[in-house]
Amino acid sequence: MQHVSIGQASDLLGVAVSTLQRWEQEGRLRPAFRTCGGHRRYSLLQLNQLCGKSSPEQRKVVAYAMVSSHDQKADLQRQRDRLEQHCLAVGYANPELLTDLGSGLNYQKKSFKKLLKMIAQGKVSTLVLMHKDRLLRFGADIVFELCKLNHTEVVILEEPVNTSLENRLVADVIELMTVFSARLYGARSRENRHLAA
Template identity: 50%
Template sequence: MFKKLVPIHEAAEALGVSAQTLRRWEREGRLLPDERTAGGRRRYDLARLKPEMFRAQVDAARKTVAYARVSSHDQKDDLERQKQVLEIYCARQGWTFEVIADLGTGMNYHKKGLKRLLDAIIGGEVGRLVITHKDGLLRFGAELVFAICEAKGVEVVILNQGEDATFEEDLAKDVLEIITVFSARLYGSRSRKNQKLIDAVRGVVEGTAP
């Protein structure tokens, strides 16, 4: 957390009061110094007393990251479209940004891009996260990532809020994601059995099965 420790006279000037007032507030328990020097001199944290003075400075030191993801190699074109949408949006806001992209299922927590993103968020390097839609992060566990962002003071921007999906639609998507992962492990991601099973399940989910 950013700190700016200053002596009592500088703190009093920033707050528009006298040093005597700060001493009185301390006696009354209204405003205590953040630290004292070895010689007993008061030190106040201006970043706590006047956070608006330092918010822009802190935010400027942290980057904006746009994250894009698709589940399979067949969706590479969609991944490029996501990246373009994110780049255009961030550029229009005037943000300096970095794009991180992953190609892998939303149930895989070990993707290189996702790991790099989480490391940067936890390390305090990220001030803003931009994604095209909520499930772009993870199929399961996105709320946990959002909670980490909140704890680290990271603004989350979701471009496509859309209409809330029904419970049945969410469940159908989750079932398809699960079967895609486990059939790939069972038969191999490029096998005909795997693709046949996925196509059959997708047909049922989308209502196009014969």
């Protein structure tokens, strides 16, 4: 789809249809052409440039891998290898591989923040993940909605094995306890070092 209607253009730009009509009268943004019925059609390339988003040719494939602790570095390498193999097998040219070491509850991981920024700027055509929870333990659906809004395809290589609700809840509670225990002991450790100094 290279051209969109005025309604779709207003959604993409986040402005009212009347604003686009006014911009046309002012010469700020003109439609690429009008249909035989007189309907405006706007160029996606022009709209993306106006938003500061990348053109389709500049969008890239990004593969993302994450583990929560240093003792899982072997798993991180396994994820990297599997993601690279998949990208090569399906013919993705020059995919960018981002990795993080940190909890699935940590939203401040460096590569995760970079990934979010790239998606929001329209720079990612495809996001490749090993598992859904390799992105975030909770809240991955929000990122997937952001992908949808920015026309980013999400590819998940391995769907989780069907586990019971009870087992998933136990895993989630353990993850929460681990993260909050680490924060508590980290805070106490800093406090003790401060008192000793």
